[in-house]
Amino acid sequence: MEQEKLGAFYYAGLASYSGDKKAWGEIMQRLYRADKTNAYYQRFGG
Known part of the structure; x- marks a missing residue:
């Protein structure tokens, strides 16, 4: 479980580095x- 969260x-x-704010936000909300x-x-995450 921890390894999945780290990944x-x-x-x-x-996603952040590539400028994909939508993907970044979705992943961070899930985490x-x-x-x-x-x-x-x-x-x-803010």
């Missing part, structure tokens, strides 16, 4: 809903 966080970063206490998701 998704990585893909969110790639934040899955783990609302994760400081990385809070920091990078």
Whole structure:
């Protein structure tokens, strides 16, 4: 489970770097809903 979240966080970063705000937002929302206490998701997700 943690490895899947880490992979998704990585893909969110790639989406951000490529300018795909929609994909970045969708991935970050999914990650934040899955783990609302994760400081990385809070920091990078707004």
